[in-house]
Structure formats: structure tokens, C-alpha cells
Amino acid sequence: xxxxxxKETLGSFLSKVLDGTAVAVVxxxxxxxxxxxxxxxxxxxxxxxxxxxxxxxxxxxTPIMAGMLAAQKFDFTPMQQVAVGGAAYIGSxxxxxxxxxxxxxxxxxxxxxxxxxxxxxxxxxxxAVLAVKLVGRYFGALNIILLPIIIGTxxxxxxxxxLPFVSQISTMIGQGINSFTVLQPVLMSILxxxxxxxxxxxxxxxxxxxxxxxxxxxAAGAASMGLAATxxxxxxxxxxxNKVGVPLAVFLGAMKMMMPNxxxxxxxxxxVLITAALSALSIPLFNLIGTPASSGFGLVxxxxxxxxxxxxxxxxxxxxxxxxxxxIVGFIANKVCQDVLKLYSKDIFIFKG
Numbered sequence: 114x115x116x117x118x119x120k121e122t123l124g125s126f127l128s129k130v131l132d133g134t135a136v137a138v139v140x141x142x143x144x145x146x147x148x149x150x151x152x153x154x155x156x157x158x159x160x161x162x163x164x165x166x167x168x169x170x171x172x173x174x175t176p177i178m179a180g181m182l183a184a185q186k187f188d189f190t191p192m193q194q195v196a197v198g199g200a201a202y203i204g205s206x207x208x209x210x211x212x213x214x215x216x217x218x219x220x221x222x223x224x225x226x227x228x229x230x231x232x233x234x235x236x237x238x239x240x241a242v243l244a245v246k247l248v249g250r251y252f253g254a255l256n257i258i259l260l261p262i263i264i265g266t267x268x269x270x271x272x273x274x275x276l277p278f279v280s281q282i283s284t285m286i287g288q289g290i291n292s293f294t295v296l297q298p299v300l301m302s303i304l305x306x307x308x309x310x311x312x313x314x315x316x317x318x319x320x321x322x323x324x325x326x327x328x329x330x331x332a333a334g335a336a337s338m339g340l341a342a343t344x345x346x347x348x349x350x351x352x353x354x355n356k357v358g359v360p361l362a363v364f365l366g367a368m369k370m371m372m373p374n375x376x377x378x379x380x381x382x383x384x385v386l387i388t389a390a391l392s393a394l395s396i397p398l399f400n401l402i403g404t405p406a407s408s409g410f411g412l413v414x415x416x417x418x419x420x421x422x423x424x425x426x427x428x429x430x431x432x433x434x435x436x437x438x439x440x441i442v443g444f445i446a447n448k449v450c451q452d453v454l455k456l457y458s459k460d461i462f463i464f465k466g
Contacts, residue, residue, distance in 0.1 A: 129183055142172055149414055176198075179238060183201075237272030338401070340417070342439050343388075344363055353462075
């Protein structure tokens with residue numbers, strides 16, 4: 114074990130945590146991304162309504178999956194993987210405990226809170242992995258007892274206590290983006306779209322930020338367009354270097370699966386930002402509006418386009434603005450950056466999860 118610790122570099126350590134989280138995001142979120150919009154029109158059917166609940170709940174296991182998959186990349190034993198997964202869930206903030214006092218009797222309840230904070234989830238995973246590497250070899254015959262206590266609940270508790278501080282990162286970013294809403298429409302749309310286009314390929318939740326700062330109208334439309342722009346660039350980039358499942362998953366909403374690629378090759382931000390800025394011009398031009406609830410989704414479940422449709426935009430305008438423009442601009446931006454300017458090679462889009 115000591116030999117393994119010496120061989121591990123900071124870069125390889127972070128890469129394994131990122132890779133595990135990226136795969137978990139795909140596995141956990143794809144069912145809802147693909148099926149939710151298909152099932153919703155048939156909700157009066159009891160069985161389909163139940164199944165919709167199932168695929169929504171499935172997303173809540175993202176932290177556990179991320180912890181286990183990351184631990185697997187460190188060649189941990191199954192028991193160690195489960196302990197790291199449990200710690201990740203506790204530290205993620207994907208749950209909440211509250212107490213209600215009625216007639217002098219205190220009743221405690223637990224509730225699910227989405228997928229939690231991915232930044233804190235990854236931080237907790239990193240701490241749990243380090244704990245296993247540093248002290249796990251001393252557990253011996255008591256491994257089955259001490260792993261869940263020290264790693265699972267102990268490190269999980271530390272991660273949970275860090276959550277309020279780590280969550281401030283998203284709060285500060287949200288406040289910065291919110292300052293763009295006072296600018297004139299074109300500049301506002303460009304800056305918000307560019308901001309969200311990058312956030313979607315980081316551990317930060319675009320949905321949480323959109324809801325927290327209450328983006329609406331053109332600002333919400335611009336945020337969604339930023340996500341559509343990122344999807345366009347990543348689809349154009351991954352389609353040449355991966356099997357069809359990867360670009361399809363990206364198009365359906367699993368853009369966070371490309372987090373490891375983005376952090377290893379931040380140069381890919383250039384075509385993403387260019388596409389977001391140019392695509393955002395259609396927001397004030399066609400008056401494409403959205404809501405706080407739609408601002409963090411983009412093309413996922415066609416939430417962004419549907420919000421614009423409900424806001425009064427025509428179908429042809431929506432197809433042009435949300436699909437044609439981002440994908441044409443994304444294709445050209447990627448082509449120029451890759452083949453003309455030689456800023457990067459197509460290999461940066463290879464998904465290794």
C-alpha cells in the first residue's frame with residue numbers, strides 16, 4: 114500500500130476522482146434525461162407515473178455511484194469501495210434531516226435533496242480515499258467493523274460538516290452571474306450564455322444556480338442557450354473519436370461526463386465559449402425567454418426550447434435558434450480551432466470512462 118501511495122501523483126489522484134464522478138453522472142442521470150419527457154404526456158397511466166418516480170429517484174444515487182466508481186479506479190476492495198461510496202453520499206448533501214415538534218413530541222424525518230453538491234461529493238471522495246490509503250491497512254481482522262465506521266460514517270461526517278463552506282463557491286458564482294442581468298440584453302445574453310456553457314462541464318450545478326438566483330425571461334433563455342452551445346461543441350467533437358453512445362449521451366444531457374476531459378484539456382473552452390457567445394445573439398433577436406426552472410437544463414429533455422415555445426416563440430424559430438444555429442456554429446468553431454488553428458487534436462474528446 115505504501116508503494117502505491119508513493120506512485121500516485123496529484124494529477125493522477127484527481128483524475129481518478131473526476132473519472133469516477135463523470136461515469137456516475139452518466140449512469141445516474143441518463144435514464145431521466147431520456148425518458149422523462151417521453152413519459153410525462155402519459156402520466157395519467159399509473160404504471161408510467163410510478164416508473165417516472167423510479168427514474169427520478171435513481172438520480173439521487175449519484176454520490177454513492179461516484180464514490181464507488183472512483184474507489185474502483187484506485188483498485189480498492191469491494192468493501193472499501195462501498196465505504197467510500199457511503200461517505201460520498203453523506204458528504205454530498207443529497208439528504209436532509211429535520212425535526213417537527215407536535216404536542217410535545219419530537220419527530221425526526223429524513224428527505225432526499227437531489228444529487229447533492231458535486232464539488233463536496235468529490236472532496237469527500239478524495240478524503241475517504243486518502244483515509245483508506247493512510248489507515249486502512251491497519252484495520253486487519255477488524256476491517257469489516259472499522260471501514261464503515263471510520264471511512265463510511267467518519268469521513269462522511271467530515272464531508273458533511275464541510276458542505277456549508279463548499280456550497281459558498283456556487284453561491285458566489287451565482288452572485289457574479291446575477292450581476293450580468295442588469296446589462297443591456299445583447300451583452301447580458303452573451304455573458305450569461307458563456308458562463309453557463311463552462312459551468313456545465315464542471316462539478317457546479319447549473320440547475321441549482323439558475324434556481325438560486327431566479328433567472329427568468331431573456332436571462333434564463335441565455336443560460337439554457339449556453340448549455341445548448343456546449344452540447345453542440347461536445348457532440349461535434351466526440352462523434353469522431355468515440356462510439357455513438359458518447360455523443361448521444363452528451364446530446365441527451367450528460368455533458369458533465371466530459372469533466373475529466375475539460376480539466377485535462379481546458380483549451381476546449383475556446384470553441385465552447387465562441388459557440389455560446391454567437392448562439393446567444395438569437396436570444397434577444399428572437400425574444401427566446403425561459404424560467405428559473407428551465408435555465409439550467411438547456412436541451413436536456415428539450416426543457417429550454419419548450420420554455421421558449423411556451424413563451425410565445427414559433428416552432429420554426431425554436432428549431433433554428435436551439436438546434437440549427439448552435440450546431441452549425443459549434444461544428445465550425447471546433448473545426449477551425451482543431452484543424453485550422455491547430456489548438457488541439459481530436460484526441461481531447463476521447464471519453465475514457
